[in-house]
Amino acid sequence: MGRDLRALFSSNDRFDASEAFTNRQRQWELVTAALQEHLRHIANPAFDAEDLEIPRNNLLVFHGVGGIGKTTLSRKLEMALTSAEHRPAQWGAPTWAGERILPVRIDLSRAAGTDVERIVLTIRLALAGAVGRPLPAFDLALRRYWEHNHPGEPLEEYVRRSGLRGKFAELLPRQMQAAVGEVVGALELPGMVGSAVGQVTGALVRALRERRQTVRALAGCARLADLLEAEPDLDALSYYPHLLSWELARLPVKKRVVPVILFDTFEDIGDRTRRDFERLLQRVVWLMPGAFFVISGRSRLQWADEGLQGQLDFTGPAAWPGLATREAPPAHTAPATGGSRQILVGDFSPEDCDDYLARRLSRDGQPLIGEDIRAVITARSHGLPLHLDLAISRFLEIRRTGRTPTAPDFDHAFPALIARTLSDLTAEERHVLRSVALLDAFDLTLATRTAGLTHQVGAQRLTERPFVDENPYAVWLFHLHGAIRTTIRTADDNTDDRWTESDWHQAAERALAALGEQWTHALAPSRTLLVSCLRQGLRLARDHHLGLGWLTEAAWAYVGDSVWEPLAPPAPDEPATDQGQTAADTLVELLSTLARRQHEHRERTTDRLAAVIDTGLLPNDLSEMATYYLAKACRDLGRSDDSRRGMQRVADSGGRLAPAARRGLAHLARMAGDFPLARETARTLGWEGRHHRVMGDIWWPHGNINQAVAAYTAARSEAEQHGVAGEQATTQAHLALVTAFADPTRADDELLLAQQLLNGLDLRATTLTTQIAALIRDAGTDDIEDRAHILRTEIDVAGLTAALQATLELALAFHHAVRGSHQALASVTSRLRELTRGGDYAYYADIAAFIGDLPAETSSPVRWVDGEAATRDRWRALVIARRAETR
Structure with missing residues (x-):
């Protein structure tokens, strides 16, 4: 860690001023080098899997801001460690030979619902296939834990229900049963295999305490008896990996395997004030010194911080020497023994920004910049190191005037960022930079059109600058760094070629028009392009009070597919003016409401849609869209009269949604039990009114499964021909529902297809329909x-x-x-x-x-x-x- 001389010489006050940034690395080389070192360590005859006192260096940490590619890296590492065919050619082959590496990737995100049970089971399931034999010490402890905490629930059923599937999922229950059988045989306890695991455990503990010859195979595990005697709760479960480690260390050479466990989305297990889950997870790492761990998350691991004593079991630099060194090695080198095991993969996370600001300036070991000021700087920085440096300079400048800095002093962008960013750009590049600051993301064509230029060279040169990031998998490859973009848009620009408000407005009009051209003239129009254009276009129209133009047609295309991705653009960079709500604001609210209804109570949907209609700001066709979906929401809530009035109004208008509204009237007739009327109405609907699906809805209540299946199959085929993914999934879900009554075996296939069609869609009612179908099956x-x-x-x-x-x-x-x-x-x-x-x-x-x-x-x-x-x-x-x- 170097000295920050600029900060040191900015004041007569004596305070510590230190640099704290880390460097970026070639991640695969770091993983292979660290893993090679680990393999040498565990191959040493002096290595003892039960030693709880030696320092741990069996992990590597990748940290960085969200979206920088940590999860992708984690998955790539898993695949590359699994087989050579999945390893990118440029990564190069690992140097170890003759070692069986077993990658086990575990997603810790909240969405995955991962807990300590799932973590331990996932690791053991992976070992079930790799080792191919029981691990008695661990298996007996896990069996005891399971029967105590999940009475009446077989482990195999839990594995099936919880999604812990895999080609070795069926092996684990059998291996655990075999482990119990081995102990029963060794203790000569006939008839105790199965439900009497508690008695088996007790007998084994007594035998271990008495050092009986019959259990000498397990007696080598010094802490087995204590773990088996402990209350089999979640806390005890977090210590069971010690038994796994012991079992792995005593495997025959031909069976030996080295697990590489990849914990992804580490930030989701809690935060830096609540560490209960982190404590249990840390035990897994500490108690399995023979395994290697690759942890990815938004922040560094703080396990080497002695201040965490009491919150975590194993803390301090002596315990985790590789986590104590803050700097990563240069990109072209491998980490030396005991070197840094924390690698930055992009800009700083908020926690790291705060940590950096706290460490950069200090007095007597205490941060000089207060927590409230650090919070504002962190939010404004978007993780950009330059912004943090400028904020620190401003902090010192304010102190030099004799005034105490306050949080509001930092609630703005720094004009110096503009000066530094523009300093070596050509005039054309500066013009393009201001133009693309209006866009969330861009390509060369979009940047050139927004800038109003006739050639792309200026945009091309700009994309080579370090503040322009590239995502090869996105619709538009390029985007400005968040802090740079916000500063260009909101900071006072005192440069000679600064823009007026009229300049910004004209550029916004050009950007909106360019987005519309990309969508309407695309050679291969896609849902992804539509949604991306809508998100950017709605924000531009809203923030700059532009007309709707092509956004109206795009809104109809968005609704027509019934997919419902989130659409709400981010809040404006600047506070709203007093010009009042615009048609763009209202369209944003309409489309956001339609998407959010998949996650909100229908009562909330009706309130929001009624408010949209009351504004009177939307053109007639979009107002009818709001009316139609309000009528649908009323139908879902059982307000049939209100629904009927809304549907009739839209049907009478003869607009785009008139066929859908007539379908709604047919549904209302069916709901009322007037099936003949519903059938007569269905015959007039055609594809636009989803006639086949309506007929299926009529036939299955009659128990006429064959006709219902035929109708839904025809509906699905029509939806496929028209490329309407949401309708395909909906009709397939109904097909699975009716098939489940008559043919459970076929229903399995229909449900599988329904789930495949729902993948990537946000259709709550349809998803629930498939779950009801599974009940019927x-x-x-x-x-x-x-x-x-x-x-x-x-x-x-x-x-x-x-x-x-x-x-x-x-x-x-x-x-x-x-x-x-x-x-x-x-x-x-x-x-x-x-x-x-x-x-x-x-x-x-x-x-x-x-x-x-x-x-x-x-x-x-x-x-x-x-x-x-x-x-x-x-x-x-x-x-x-x-x-x-x-x-």
Whole structure:
């Protein structure tokens, strides 16, 4: 760590001024070099897997800002370590030979729902296939933990349900059972294999304490007896990796394997004030010195900080020598023994910015820059080291005047960033730079058009500058560094060629027009391009009060696919002016509401759409869009009269959504039980009104599965021909639902296809429909009611109770009918009658009665296409057929 002489000589005050930045590295070379060193370490005869006192250097940390590529790197490393064919050619071959490397990648993100149980199980599952034999010490402890904490839940069922699948997933339960069997045989305890694992454990502990010859194979594990005697809770589970480490160390040479465990998204396990999960995870690393760990996250690991004693079990530079050194080695060198194991992969994360600011200037070991000021600087910097340097300079300048710096002194961009950024640019490059500051991302064509130039050379030269980042996988390759972009847009620009407000407005108009041209004239238009153009275009129109132009057609294209990616552009860089809400603001709210309804209660959706309509700022066709989706939301909430009025208004207008509104009226007729009217309406709809899907919705309540399947199959084919991904997924989900009643085996395939079509889409109701279909497919099995209870809660949270709740109850009715549970069936039928008392979906209660061969209500408003008797016979036949299959 060098000395910051500029800061040191800026004041008469004596304070510590130190540099703290790290360098970037070639990550693959660092991994291979560190892993090679690790292999030499564990091959040393003096290595002891049970030694808890020697320092640990069995890890490498990659840290950097979000989106810089850490997860991609983690995945690449996993693949490269798995086999040579997956390793990029430029990475070069590793230098070790004859060693079996087992990469195990674990996603710690909140979305993955990872906990300590999943981590330990994932590692053991990977070893199940690599080792191919029981690991008795660990397996017996895990078996005891599992039976204590998951009574009645077989491990194999948990593995299946939790998604911990893999080609070796089935091996683990068998190996654990074999491990128990080995101990039972050694102790001569016949008949105790299986449920008596507690007795087996107790007998083993006594044998270990008594040093019996029969358990000499396990007696070498010094801490086994203590771990088996400890309360088998989550805390104890975090120590079980010690048993894994011992087992791996005593494997025969031919079976020996070195796990390389990659923990990704480390920042999601908590923060720097709550370290409970981190403490348990650190134990895994410490207690498996024979394994090598590659950890990726947004911040450095602080395990070498002695100030964390009490929060973590193993802290300080003596424990983690590789984490104590803050600088990474130069990119062309490998880390030396004991050298830095923390590698920066991009700009600083917020935590690292704060850490840097706190360390850069200090007095008596305490940060000179207060926490509130550090927070403002960090937010403004976007992780840019230059911004942090300028903020520190400003801090010192303010102190030199005799005034105490405050947080508001730093709530702005630094004009010096502009001067430094523009200092060596040509006039044309400066012009292009200001132009692309309006854009979230750009390519050469977009930059050139936004700048109003006729040639690309200026944009080409600009992209070679270090403050322009490149993402080869994005729609537009280039984007400005966040701090540079914000500064160019918002800081006072005192340069000679600065822009006026009119200049900025004209550039925004050119940028919006250029985005529209890219979308409308694309040789291969794609959903990704559409959404990207919309996001940038909506922000430009909103922030610069521009007309909607091509955004109207783009909005229709966005809605037409029914995919619903998030669209809300980021908040403006500058506070809103007093010019009032614009049509662009309203369109942003409309499209954001339609996307967010997949995650919000429908009540919230109706409020937001009503507010959009009330503004009166949208053109007529977009106002009809809001009206149509408001009517849909009302239908989901069971407000049929409000829905009918909205649908009729849109249908009468004859606009783009008129066919969809007529489909909505057909749905409302079906909901009311008037199937003949619904069928007559469906015949007039055509593809635009999704006629085949509407017919499928009519036929399956009649128990006419064959006609429903044919209708949904035709609907899916039409959606595929028109390239409407959302409609494909929706019709496939309905196809899986109806197939599940008649053919569970085929339903497996249909559900798999539905899940594939839903991948990447955001269709909450459709996703819930597939889960109901899975219940119907599994009717007659034991866990249906528990799964239904969870689904009922999800449906209620989504505000989709009107239709999906009734469908869920019907699935339960089918399940009880298959099992012959008459009382439970009667209870479900009663709930359905209560749910549909208002008249909508009353036919569900009738179907439940048909399923159970119960009398339907004489006052039922339902009008069946071919009469009640035929419908009853078809539903009873489905139940009888399923009973025969489940016997």
